Amino acid sequence: xxxxxxxxxxxxxxxxxxxxxxxxxxxxxxxxxxxxxxxxxxxxxxxxxxxxxxxxxxxxxxxxxxxxxxxxxxxxxxxxxxxxxxxxxxxxxxxxxxxxxxxxxxxxxxxxxxxxxxxxxxxxxxxxxxxxxxxxxxxxxxxxxxxxxxxxxxxxxxxxxxxxxxxxxxxxxxxxxxxxxxxxxxxxxxxxxxxxxxxxxxxxxxxxxxxxxxxxxxxxxxxxxxxxxxxxxxxxxxxxxxxxxxxxxxxxxxxxxxxxxxxxxxxxxxxxxxxxxxxxxxxxxxxxxxxxxxxxxxxxxxxxxxxxxxxxxxxxxxxxxxxxxxxxxxxxxxxxxxxxxxxxxxxxxxxxxxxxxxxxxxxxxxxxxxxxxxxxxxxxxxx
Numbered sequence: 001x002x003x004x005x006x007x008x009x010x011x012x013x014x015x016x017x018x019x020x021x022x023x024x025x026x027x028x029x030x031x032x033x034x035x036x037x038x039x040x041x042x043x044x045x046x047x048x049x050x051x052x053x054x055x056x057x058x059x060x061x062x063x064x065x066x067x068x069x070x071x072x073x074x075x076x077x078x079x080x081x082x083x084x085x086x087x088x089x090x091x092x093x094x095x096x097x098x099x100x101x102x103x104x105x106x107x108x109x110x111x112x113x114x115x116x117x118x119x120x121x122x123x124x125x126x127x128x129x130x131x132x133x134x135x136x137x138x139x140x141x142x143x144x145x146x147x148x149x150x151x152x153x154x155x156x157x158x159x160x161x162x163x164x165x166x167x168x169x170x171x172x173x174x175x176x177x178x179x180x181x182x183x184x185x186x187x188x189x190x191x192x193x194x195x196x197x198x199x200x201x202x203x204x205x206x207x208x209x210x211x212x213x214x215x216x217x218x219x220x221x222x223x224x225x226x227x228x229x230x231x232x233x234x235x236x237x238x239x240x241x242x243x244x245x246x247x248x249x250x251x252x253x254x255x256x257x258x259x260x261x262x263x264x265x266x267x268x269x270x271x272x273x274x275x276x277x278x279x280x281x282x283x284x285x286x287x288x289x290x291x292x293x294x295x296x297x298x299x300x301x302x303x304x305x306x307x308x309x310x311x312x313x314x315x316x317x318x319x320x321x322x323x324x325x326x327x328x329x330x331x332x333x334x335x336x337x338x339x340x341x342x343x344x345x346x347x348x349x350x351x352x353x354x355x356x357x358x359x360x361x362x363x364x365x366x367x368x369x370x371x372x373x374x375x376x377x378x379x380x381x382x383x
Contacts, residue, residue: 008075009165009197010037010060015069017055029055031221032069037165037199042191044200044208047218048244053201056218057167060199061090074164089158090167093174095150097142097157103129104138107157114161128156131190148179155190165197172207184210205245209233217241237280239378242291249297249343251290255377258284263377264314265290269340275314276375287380294346296374299333299360300367316369319343321360333360335368343368 017030030052037043045053058064059071062083071079078086097106107125116124129135132152142150151171158166172180172187188211191198202208208215209229216223217232217240225237236242239250253265256273263278265288274290282288319335322342326349333345345368360366 007039008036009039009041009073010199011035011072012056012060013070013072015056015059015071016067017052017059017064018067028221030059030066033218033221033223035216035223035226037197038213039197040195041213042188042198042200042211044202044212044215045218046202046205046208046215046244048203051218052221053203053218054169057090057169057199057201060165061088061167062086087164088167089161089163089165090169091151091154091158091171093170093172095142095154095174097150097153099142101141102138103134103140103142103145103153106142106153107138107160110157110161124160125156128160131159131193132156146179147175148183151175151183155187159194159196163196165199166191168198168200170201170203172202180207181210187211209245217244219244235277235279236291236376236378239289239291239381242376242378246293247344248291248293251292251341251343252380253288253290255282255284255286255288258282262372263288265377267341270338272317272337273314274375275372276377277373278377280379282377282379289378289380291376291378292343292370292374294332294344295330295348296370297343297345298369299335299345299347300369313369313372315372315375316367319366319368321362321364321366323362324360326359331359335366 012033012035015030015033016028018026018028021027033056045056047053055064059066062078062081066079070077073086073088098109104125107128108121111121111124126135129138132155134149134152134156137145137149142153145153154171172183175183184207200211212229214226214228215232216226218224219240225232225241232241233245236245242248251267253267255263256266257264258278261277262275263282264273264275266273276290317337319337322334322336325332330346330348333347335343335345337343
């Protein structure tokens, strides 16, 4: 677990990267990004395609140079330092293994280029292969290995040179889902074992949440929010982050009051109000989006509400069930407040039963309720 007092391994300070546009002008790929990544941290750059995450990683690696700003490795500026002089290594999605070499020779290649002694090469390569659970496969060729094993070879080759920082550009993207999930856990365990900084690029939200100590969510070249997986999921600071990480319900409205740390919002297309925690710069009279995740909502029978089993708050209101979908671990219910406001509710299936009456029925009138702290009030985004 990282702390605020941990040393800084990598810092991006006001970094900008522009590329020439074939049609004229320039394209801004990275737009004034500021990041501090701690020693020994598993840090993920997360965002959709074209958000600037891979370009940021390539600048740390030295494959691209910043147009503006500076990059620091352990306090030393490296923005114009060639890749081979930086104490970083990169693992790519396509593995980039030499097919004519054995596993051992692939891992040893970098050490041989540095003129290490044979005894040093043997010791370090064997240790690296044991670390990635390939100790008995050193004589095989890459084509004789599975995708997961080839990825382990690429990791061993990167780690054998003992970099200060390991960069990983969607390294699990070519694996099937089951193997990908297994490798996520292995990769996190490996990072904790070697204790060096990992900077990981991915567009997969679950992958980032599973492995990361902290995450930077990026969009259109900007780092929108940096925080732990819990912070990013539970307290997104803008609509994009709330929408990109997991699933959520959005309801638009206008802030009518802010008091005691809560914002009251009059919902569009209805005379109802909701209350929630304001995130970012939220002011009275401002257009906002309410965000509440499906698993944070609760459905109750109308009778339960009438006899006082549900808090009589602004965040409890009657709805109609539109559809119910049973998916095993939970039941996903779509409800309607009116023709303009629909909400998704996920309820965990805690009781094993085949009785259809145990589940909500289409057209049924129920109440939906949410705790104030699970309702987030986010500024509307421009453009």
